[in-house]
Amino acid sequence: MIVTCQAGFQDLLAGELAALGHAVAEEGPGWVRLEPAGRAAPAADGTPTPVAAGDWAFAHVTLTDAREIKGSSVNALAQGLVEAMLAAVRGERIESAWPCVFHCPAEIVGLGRRVASVERAFHELLRKRLSRVSKLAVSDLPRALGEHRGWMVYFVDFDRAFAARTLQIHGPRRMADDDRAPSRSYLKVEEAYVLAGREPQPGETVVDLGAAPGGWSYSAAKRGAQVLALDNGPLKGGALGHPQIEHRRVDAFGFQPEPGQCFDWLFCDLVEDPHHVLSNLVEPWLSRHWCRRFIVNLKFGRVAPQAFLAEVRSPQGVFARYAPGFRVSHLYHDREELTVVGEVKP
Ligand SMILES: C[S@@+](CC[C@H](N)C(=O)[O-])C[C@H]1O[C@@H](n2cnc3c(N)ncnc32)[C@H](O)[C@@H]1O
CATH class of the missing domain: 3.30.2130 (VC0802-like)
Incomplete structure (x- = not known):
């Protein structure tokens, strides 16, 4: 083989x-x-x-x-x-x-x-x-x-x-670029939809944590989704001034949806310690049902990759507990990062 x-x-x-x-x-x-x-x-x-x-x-x-x-x-x-x-x-x-x-x-x-x-x-x-x-x-x-x-x-x-x-x-494949996409990251989220077997639909809501310069937000907005993009950095290219994108300059870790609010999609592409992201961001978002589906990119450059992959897959891990059918992949467009997609169980 x-x-x-x-x-x-x-x-x-x-x-x-x-x-x-x-x-x-x-x-x-x-x-x-x-x-x-x-x-x-x-x-x-x-x-x-x-x-x-x-x-x-x-x-x-x-x-x-x-x-x-x-x-x-x-x-x-x-x-x-x-x-x-x-x-x-x-x-x-x-x-x-x-x-x-x-x-x-x-x-x-x-x-x-x-x-x-x-x-x-x-x-x-x-x-x-x-x-x-x-x-x-x-x-x-x-x-x-x-x-x-x-x-x-x-x-x-x-x-x-x-x-x-x-x-x-298995899934990883080269995606077609878009001249208006503000970052290379755009290709990652486009590829992640293939892994998820679904992409944002017109009228769906997306919260994008660590959104700048806006590749992921732009990708969802061009499909007609309503995007809340959180990042202290500026949006650029096709994401800048896009009518479907609201940009807020806030800390992703401090943000909480309104009581009772549930986004159709959580996007997360933060350059951060992946353990911090799992414990302090993915865990609350999934356990409190703040989103229905998610695409989370976790940077493994500064941790032991095999041990980290085992943690992501662990039956006690946050994904297995709240989104049992989740998938994890090193995408064609990923560098030292893993992309996890899934649906939060009702
Ligand atoms: C890899 S970039 C995201 C690229 C984006 N997905 C795109 O498609 O253009 C990571 C972003 O995370 C943002 N970031 C890091 N820590 C953050 C935090 N605590 N709150 C909000 N944004 C944060 C950085 O400012 C940076 O813009």
């Missing part, structure tokens, strides 16, 4: 999977390989908390039934990949569009060009062997989260790739 992640975060992905009891065999820039057995013996200090594969926080895509293909030339690799695919689909009928995706870590200089050559050679060979099936191939990753059937090829080096018929999309 190959699991991909944001380049530079493979140690954290490997650590997460090891902590969940999986046997990590190898890792490289943006990927981790697990032993075929899938799971190692539980750690001596107890059974790891069960976390479904779809909920691995640092994972982007899992190549579930990955097999290794080696070759010293473009043609040898393409040939090996076609043979492996024909063996994998033997006995199946492919009647509709199927994802046929070639990826590699961008960090290895020149590898992208080689992969593009192998991909072209692969398609030429496939056309000769299975012309009808080859015409149905789609070169993009599926958008929907969860398991898909297709053919995903992930190169880890110039002469070595892994290919899988079954792939799992």
